[in-house]
Amino acid sequence: MKRLRKKSRKKPVPRLRYPLTRSIALVGLMGAGKTTVGMRLARRLGIPFLDSDAEIEVAAGHTVSEIFEKYGEKDFRDGERKVINRLITGPNIVLGTGGGAFMDEDTRKTLKEKAVTVWLRADVELLVERTSRRDTRPLLQKGNPKQILRELAEKRYPVYAQADINVESGAGAHEEVVNNIIRKLNHYLAEERLKNKGKQDDKPAIR
DSSP: OOOOOOOOOOOOOOOOOSOOOSEEEEEOSTTSSHHHHHHHHHHHHTSOEEEHHHHHHHHHTSOHHHHHHHHHHHHHHHHHHHHHHHHHSSSOOEEEOOTTGGGSHHHHHHHHHHEEEEEEEOOHHHHHHHHTTOSOOGGGGGSOHHHHHHHHHHHHHHHHTTSSEEEEOOSSOHHHHHHHHHHHHHHHHHHHHHHHHHHHHHSOOOO
16 A cells, blocks of 8 residues: 655745835845845845846946946945945835945945845855856956955955845755845844834823
């Protein structure tokens, strides 16, 4: 007599349980999955996805590589700061930011004030494998990509850790990364609601 196999139950897909009060900004090193994950997250939340580098290219009429080559990193960061501020000052979006955006103090302050920041963290080995598929990364064209990424990780990871939410972006399915973001986003928004309720309760009654 054949044994009946139990049907495996699929885990329920997490949904956002609270209203989104502002945009979501994804930060992290190049190759962390900000665009791929960001597009899927935006689709799940029913809001647009925008990539800050793509928007900068439209505004400047040059590719990111061309801007770095012709004008230098300082001018690029100045333009990036203005574009990001414009993008998140409006209807809610999911924004994929460039790897160095969150390192700029003014840009980081703007993102922290006007968006929920999410750090997509990935191991350097995985980043090397992902970034090797494209040769459009200006910072990786100055030497050994693996060494450059390792040095960037050492410098930037402590700053990325200041993001509101940290999520591992490993070699697994991108949909699972999206699920983890939504789970942590629910927790973050719940805590935010409690804090705001506490502030309202502390206000003196108007007589």
